[in-house]
Amino acid sequence: xxxxxxxxxxxxxxxxxxxxxxxxxxxxxxxxxxxxxxxxxxxxxxxxxxxxxxxxxxxxxxxxxxxxxxxxxxxxxxxxxxxxxxxxxxxxxxxxxxxxxxxxxxxxx
Amino acid sequence: xxxxxxxxxxxxxxxxxxxxxxxxxxxxxxxxxxxxxxxxxxxxxxxxxxxxxxxxxxxxxxxxxxxxxxxxxxxxxxxxxxxxxxxxxxxxxxxxxxxxxxxxxxxxx
DNA sequence: TGCGGCTATGTCAATGATGACATATACTGA
DNA sequence: TCAGTATATGTCATCATTGACATAGCCGCA
Numbered sequence: 502x503x504x505x506x507x508x509x510x511x512x513x514x515x516x517x518x519x520x521x522x523x524x525x526x527x528x529x530x531x532x533x534x535x536x537x538x539x540x541x542x543x544x545x546x547x548x549x550x551x552x553x554x555x556x557x558x559x560x561x562x563x564x565x566x567x568x569x570x571x572x573x574x575x576x577x578x579x580x581x582x583x584x585x586x587x588x589x590x591x592x593x594x595x596x597x598x599x600x601x602x603x604x605x606x607x608x609x610x
Numbered sequence: 611x612x613x614x615x616x617x618x619x620x621x622x623x624x625x626x627x628x629x630x631x632x633x634x635x636x637x638x639x640x641x642x643x644x645x646x647x648x649x650x651x652x653x654x655x656x657x658x659x660x661x662x663x664x665x666x667x668x669x670x671x672x673x674x675x676x677x678x679x680x681x682x683x684x685x686x687x688x689x690x691x692x693x694x695x696x697x698x699x700x701x702x703x704x705x706x707x708x709x710x711x712x713x714x715x716x717x718x719x
Numbered sequence: 720t721g722c723g724g725c726t727a728t729g730t731c732a733a734t735g736a737t738g739a740c741a742t743a744t745a746c747t748g749a
Numbered sequence: 750t751c752a753g754t755a756t757a758t759g760t761c762a763t764c765a766t767t768g769a770c771a772t773a774g775c776c777g778c779a
Binding site for chain 1: 638641642644645648689690691694695698699703704705707708709710711712
């Protein structure tokens with residue numbers, strides 16, 4: 502990770518940097534972040550599969566393009582509630598969402 | 611539903627009352643509420659299975675008994691994020707949570 | 720009866736999330 | 750190059766969520 506990116510992440514409240522910083526996350530925190538990341542990826546996948554722009558999704562959500570971008574980036578400022586709302590608006594059922602949560606992320610740890 | 615209870619619910623922002631009020635929920639809103647209710651029930655089940663009081667769980671969550679009670683009541687003021695935190699603190703994995711979401715509630719509609 | 724543990728409900732100040740806006744970057748086609 | 754489209758990032762006023770507190774009800778037990 503380059504220094505500029507680290508600086509940006511740290512400024513937003515993420516604990517980023519040395520490996521011990523990452524290990525400093527409790528297992529609980531890690532599990533919640535992992536779920537959030539999976540939901541954000543699912544959101545982007547669903548949006549793109551429907552050929553919608555972030556602007557178009559924002560309109561359906563009565564939100565803004567910038568917030569949709571943050572949702573897909575799993576930004577610190579985005580709640581899981583909001584991600585779920587986004588997924589549901591894109592047609593995801595609770596069952597779909599369950600599959601997103603239990604499925605392995607496909608990205609090497 | 612008696613009038614006193616309705617009044618209390620309405621005061622908290624729930625749309626309660628006639629059948630059409632309930633039908634006025636969009637399918638999206640209904641899906642989100644259903645997920646929230648399932649999570650709240652899972653929370654109570656897990657807590658009781660561990661023989662913990664609401665006070666004991668609140669301490670692990672660094673929260674309060676009253677908030678735990680509201681979580682288990684799926685109160686309007688409780689976010690899904692908070693319910694997930696509670697479940698994770700009680701040992702639920704993302705896979706466990708996925709099962710909660712996809713499983714039928716067991717309560718007749 | 721009274722006491723102690725547990726849960727429910729109402730309230731509120733403090734904190735956190737949200738939509739909106741501005742601006743930046745990247746890509747495409749003319 | 751320029752214009753148009755899409756996405757990313759930073760900021761902020763407004764609104765929602767939170768922990769804490771008070772209080773009430775319920776139950777089992779002495």
